[in-house]
Amino acid sequence: MIPHECGECPIRHRAVCARCESDELELLDQIKYYRSYESGQTLIWSGDPMDFVGSVVSGIATLTQTMEDGRTQMVGLLLPSDFVGRPGRDSAAYDVVAVTDIVMCCFRKKPFEEMMARTPHIAQRLLEMTLDELDAAREWMLVLGRKTAREKIASLMAIIARRDATLNKNGTRGPLVFDLPLTREAMADYLGLTLETVSRQVSALKKDGVIELEGKRRVTVPDFNRLLEEAGDDSDGGMLI
Amino acid sequence: MIPHECGECPIRHRAVCARCESDELELLDQIKYYRSYESGQTLIWSGDPMDFVGSVVSGIATLTQTMEDGRTQMVGLLLPSDFVGRPGRDSAAYDVVAVTDIVMCCFRKKPFEEMMARTPHIAQRLLEMTLDELDAAREWMLVLGRKTAREKIASLMAIIARRDATLNKNGTRGPLVFDLPLTREAMADYLGLTLETVSRQVSALKKDGVIELEGKRRVTVPDFNRLLEEAGDDSDGGMLI
DNA sequence: TTCCTGCATTGATTTAAATCAATCGCCCCC
DNA sequence: GGGGGCGATTGATTTAAATCAATGCAGGAA
Numbered sequence: 001m002i003p004h005e006c007g008e009c010p011i012r013h014r015a016v017c018a019r020c021e022s023d024e025l026e027l028l029d030q031i032k033y034y035r036s037y038e039s040g041q042t043l044i045w046s047g048d049p050m051d052f053v054g055s056v057v058s059g060i061a062t063l064t065q066t067m068e069d070g071r072t073q074m075v076g077l078l079l080p081s082d083f084v085g086r087p088g089r090d091s092a093a094y095d096v097v098a099v100t101d102i103v104m105c106c107f108r109k110k111p112f113e114e115m116m117a118r119t120p121h122i123a124q125r126l127l128e129m130t131l132d133e134l135d136a137a138r139e140w141m142l143v144l145g146r147k148t149a150r151e152k153i154a155s156l157m158a159i160i161a162r163r164d165a166t167l168n169k170n171g172t173r174g175p176l177v178f179d180l181p182l183t184r185e186a187m188a189d190y191l192g193l194t195l196e197t198v199s200r201q202v203s204a205l206k207k208d209g210v211i212e213l214e215g216k217r218r219v220t221v222p223d224f225n226r227l228l229e230e231a232g233d234d235s236d237g238g239m240l241i
Numbered sequence: 242m243i244p245h246e247c248g249e250c251p252i253r254h255r256a257v258c259a260r261c262e263s264d265e266l267e268l269l270d271q272i273k274y275y276r277s278y279e280s281g282q283t284l285i286w287s288g289d290p291m292d293f294v295g296s297v298v299s300g301i302a303t304l305t306q307t308m309e310d311g312r313t314q315m316v317g318l319l320l321p322s323d324f325v326g327r328p329g330r331d332s333a334a335y336d337v338v339a340v341t342d343i344v345m346c347c348f349r350k351k352p353f354e355e356m357m358a359r360t361p362h363i364a365q366r367l368l369e370m371t372l373d374e375l376d377a378a379r380e381w382m383l384v385l386g387r388k389t390a391r392e393k394i395a396s397l398m399a400i401i402a403r404r405d406a407t408l409n410k411n412g413t414r415g416p417l418v419f420d421l422p423l424t425r426e427a428m429a430d431y432l433g434l435t436l437e438t439v440s441r442q443v444s445a446l447k448k449d450g451v452i453e454l455e456g457k458r459r460v461t462v463p464d465f466n467r468l469l470e471e472a473g474d475d476s477d478g479g480m481l482i
Numbered sequence: 483t484t485c486c487t488g489c490a491t492t493g494a495t496t497t498a499a500a501t502c503a504a505t506c507g508c509c510c511c512c
Numbered sequence: 513g514g515g516g517g518c519g520a521t522t523g524a525t526t527t528a529a530a531t532c533a534a535t536g537c538a539g540g541a542a
Contacts, residue, residue: 065382067387068473093379126368127364127367128329130368130371130372131327131371138304138378141381144382145314145432146308146313146433148498149498149499184520185519185520192385193500194500196501196522197500200499216508216520389528390529425491435530437491437529437531438528441491441529443491
């Protein structure tokens with residue numbers, strides 16, 4: 001809801017439209033429309049026809065794959081400015097589920113594809129975003145394939161902490177505080193674990209002082225480099241951003 | 242080696258240049274150069290400065306990540322026509338290792354980037370290829386996160402069989418025959434397993450008649466749908482291509 | 483031929499994580 | 513205030529895969 005001018009859009013400079021000039025933005029403005037969904041709602045079912053693409057304006061959603069017997073693996077975590085859908089593809093390849101209430105800025109696929117063909121700025125930006133996603137997916141593959149349960153949890157905490165710090169422009173000094181956007185079960189789907197293992201390893205990291213918990217969701221990281229060590233990452237990769 | 246005209250290039254219609262018109266191709270022709278590497282050679286070290294990008298012309302290479310303690314995960318399998326390197330990035334993010342002798346068609350990064358800015362056909366094709374890679378990476382995440390060792394092996398066999406069938410235009414009828422391009426250890430790095438587990442599960446699939454082996458590398462799949470079932474995939478996804 | 487050497491297989495044992503199961507704590511609603 | 517329900521925690525046990533350890537096998541060199 002809350003439709004607005006592109007000029008004052010919160011994701012103006014990070015979404016697929018980031019590179020657009022004001023005249024290009026005006027064209028997009030004409031074909032865009034907003035949709036909002038409630039927490040828990042499935043925006044898109046895998047295999048269904050997809051007649052639109054769009055950007056997450058606010059809220060969080062997940063991209064998941066499900067096997068016939070019900071095993072599920074999260075394959076993407078969609079944050080504000082992330083793009084949903086693939087130009088040139090007719091049916092959705094993954095389930096998209098809202099984790100919080102969410103607002104999307106949508107375009108019907110056909111007009112968007114035409115616009116993309118005429119506007120290199122959009123295609124350029126989409127390429128850049130897709131390359132970033134591919135890097136993230138490959139990082140994630142290392143986590144899934146080779147890390148222990150404890151390292152997986154620490155890695156996830158580090159990813160969320162890092163993202164939170166960039167979004168909210170917190171300095172890199174001092175303890176980091178953030179809220180987990182995911183339930184234990186969603187964390188398990190993210191990491192290829194069971195929710196019991198997630199719970200145990202979160203408790204273990206807490207017991208060992210790597211993280212502090214306030215309630216189930218609010219996390220404090222007193223020493224980010226310590227967290228990175230636990231994640232099995234290069235300890236000198238402590239740069240936020 | 243064996244430099245040639247783009248017009249008679251084996252990957253002309255599938256690589257990053259696929260969409261180029263003959264005049265664009267001529268420009269690429271002027272800035273391209275070939276490099277060849279021997280099996281086992283590391284083409285690129287993670288973290289090293291990357292001053293070129295390029296396409297695999299022939300042969301196979303792997304993209305791998307390594308943790309400090311030596312654990313490694315393959316994050317990409319590079320086949321003829323696949324693109325290596327990321328425009329806009331200065332240093333390599335992954336190790337690239339030749340699995341067979343390999344020939345690359347290279348471009349210095351700077352001229353390629355300039356060319357890309359002027360030639361939408363290249364950027365378009367690169368976007369398409371990157372989106373395909375992202376899909377493959379997400380498929381792979383499901384394999385790594387949720388499949389059993391047996392399912393992982395069956396999934397890998399299915400991927401290679403499918404690829405081989407498209408490359409060599411074998412019909413979908415009858416038993417499929419192909420060569421494994423990877424050692425047991427490389428398969429383990431691909432699937433997040435140990436080489437012993439790979440060996441055991443290959444033997445088990447053979448014992449159960451899902452695959453037949455001639456030597457260590459040559460595989461026959463008598464019933465592709467059976468293999469897909471073992472991989473935990475939709476059994477109706479049996480379409481090759 | 484015989485001896486390497488590098489991959490691969492197979493076996494015995496350990497172990498990390500899954501599974502099965504009970505309980506807790508919090509919020510909401512009646 | 514007393515359920516009911518959902519997410520989370522914790523415990524006991526099982527199990528799939530890792531680890532540790534021999535052995536096999538094919539190809540190349542001496």
